[in-house]
Amino acid sequence: MGQYKYKNFMGKPNKKNVKKNKNSDQLLYNLLQFYASFFPGIYLLEFTLKNRIYQGLKDKLGSDWFTRKLADAQNDPLFAQEKEYIIRRKSAGFEVTDEGLKVESGLGFWVEFFNRRLYKETKGVPIAIFKMLPKEIKRKDIYTRLERIRQLRNQLVHSRIPLNSSASHSRHLERMLETAKDLRDIFQWFGDIPKFVINHKEIVTKGKGIKKFMKN
Secondary structure, eight states: OOHHHHHHHHOOOOGGGHHHHHHHHHHHHHHHHHHHTTHHHHHHHHHHHHHHHHHHHHHHHOTTHHHHHHHTGGGOHHHHHHHHHHHHHSOTTOOOOHHHHHHHOOHHHHHGGGSHHHHHHTTTGGGGGOTTOOTTOOHHHHHHHHHHHHHHHHHHHTTOSOSSOSHHHHHHHHHHHHHHHHHHHHHHHHSOSOGGGTOHHHHHHHHHHHHHHHHO
């Protein structure tokens, strides 16, 4: 976390605010524990999503589907951008192969397989990775949930969620609890992910505890 944010959060260390600082310490600890509780689920989501979409497309659209897309990347902004991002991180002369794309690409790249354009191009194959999908849930519903998870992932990784008890943070807290439900739903729809991985109840309990603490 940034030093400026931390000092602002903790306040100046003087005798008049010793109790306040103790409460701030506890709130800081609770917030960090709450934030950390999302990472196992987000990590497994990225791993599962990329591997299952990757294999599903190769099985249904041809083992060279990704190779062809990479070769023609200049005509697809999503592939062109991801290929450029990967090359920037690598040493000179690095060539992005289909396997390299799977390993090096981020969550956001795979989320986009549920946007309207790419979903149509891939003939709806990506949705087949969800073995327990309710009949009323469609491509757009999945895309919306995955996009919210992607945004939360980026906010957590890049320290964009404040560490304080402000009104704006209360709104962040509510959105995070909603995104926890998104994670729970996505894992349920996969159909074979152990429930303990996301532990939605634990996240909700921690979130409610923070809300109660902030009111005191």
